[in-house]
Amino acid sequence: MIATLSGTRILVADDQPDAARTFCSPLRAAGAKIQHVSDGHAAWDAIGSQPFDLALVDMKMPPEEWGGLWLLEQLANTRIRLPVLVLSGEGGKLEVIKAMRLGAADWVDKDSAAEQLHPACAKLLAEANAAALQNAAEQLPTPIAYRFARYLRATTTETQVSEGLHTIEAILRLAACIGMAASRPCPIPGLALSKLYRPSMGTWRDIAFALGRQAQTNTTAKRIVQALAPDTPSRTTVDALIKLRNDIFHGRTAPKSSDRDTIDWLLRRFAHRATTSLQLSLGVATSMRFDGTSYTLDTLLVRGTATPQPATHHVDRPIVDGTILLLDEAGSFADLTPLFASATSPAGGVRCVQFEGILEGADSGGGPIVKYSFGHGGDEDLPNPPPNTWPAVHQWTTS
Known part of the structure; x- marks a missing residue:
């Protein structure tokens, strides 16, 4: 029996496209979506x-002799x-050893790839999916990491479905808030505008998917959407789960084991993609130093469910303390105000808070007042919420 690879996205890098199509035929027959590149x-x-979800890389291709x-x-x-997973031909054993030292997960002899590739890919993906949820709870930004942690603690079908739906909503919400x-x-x-007073899961879905289609949307926001729902079938699954949540809330149905399995599959795929391919970090700016030529920024990274950890970055302009930033390894950043802000928790620690809606009324200047909730997983009330307004909100809405 062929193990299903349904929905698995595999990148194949090989400068011999005809051979690649041949040895990838079993993967495609098992449901994998294959994308070929030549170098x-x-x-x-x-x-x-x-x-x-996985890359198959030929060792001998451009650039240079051993492009893999x-x-x-x-x-x-x-x-x-x-x-x-690297593909090696005759005379490439030394390069395979180097590849494994550089982090390759496994290798297959190219001459036997048509027979060995499918079981090797299935094994790697099974191992990755088994570890994905725990990795997400430890490595992803806190607003979604704590939801993965709660999902992992759920033990009954009812709680697994409930926590799983909350986790999917948190992913959509994070993508929408970063994007806007x-x-x-x-x-x-x-x-x-009325939909932003108390956004529903469906509202977050609509915003996130729409942003994913717009050319000017922040790249990280797009990547979050792609990791969750990169194609029509997966977006249809998300739509069905939103309907399921509404039906459960209104008493029209009860959670079933098949619902739990669908949610688990979707979350494991997202968690795997997000922890292996997205360089996604949120940080709270805490202090800044200027040496006459450049700025050194100290932050607290809000990652996983643990206490925020200190980090240092080099940036090209001043940042106000308390600002929530989207950070990348290249040193660039995006200010996420006012959709994200920092606040002090009842225990005295600095926490990331996230847009939850708009309060009734407006500030003295007529701007919509942002309502926040903790993004760290605590159930306590938010004391002294940051008094932020969102002047650009009307530019996102149609009425």
Whole structure:
């Protein structure tokens, strides 16, 4: 029996496209979605622009004689940990050893790839999916990491479905909030201002999916959407789960084991893609120093469910203490005000708070007042919420 790879996204880097199509036929028959590129540069660009679950990399291809090693070296210098299975031909054993040292997960002899590739890919993906949820709870930004932690603690079908739906909503919400905070405003079709007073899961879905289609949307926001729902079938699954949540809330149905399995599959796929391919970090600015030529910024990274951890970055302009930033390894950042803010928890620690809606009324200048909730997983009330307004909100809405 062929193990299903349904919905798995596999990048194949090989400069012999006809041979690649032949040995990938069993993967395609098992349901995998294959994307071919012909060299390491194209593979590097593809990995940086869209989600994959696994990469198959021919050792002997451009650039240089052993382009597969070049690609692995680029990946090793980042936080990208996409599983890579290398393909080696005659005389490439030394390069395979180098590839494994650079982080390749496994290798297959190219001459026997048609027979060995499918079971090797299935094994790697099974291992990755088994670890994905725990990795998400430990590594992803706190607003979604704590939801993964709660989902992992659920033990009954009812609680697994409930916590799983909350986790999917948190992912959509994070993508929507990052997108609206870090992108040039553009009206979202069908988004009335009234929907932002108390956004539903469906509202977050509508915003996140719409932002994913807009050219000017922040790249990280797009990548979050792609990791969750990169194609029509997965978006249809998200739509069905939103309907399920509404039906459960209104007493029209009860959670079933099949619902739990669908949610678990979706969350494991997202968690795997997000922890291996997205360089996604949120930080709270705490202090800044200027040496006459550059700024050194101290932050607290809000990652996982643990206490925020200190980090240092070099930036090109001043940042106000308490600002929530979207950070990347290249040193660039995006200010996420006012969709995200910092606040002090009842225990005295600095926490990230996230947009939850708009309060009734407006400030003295007529701007909509933002309502926040903790993004760290605590159930306590938010004391002294930051008094932020959202002047650009009307530029995102149609009425």
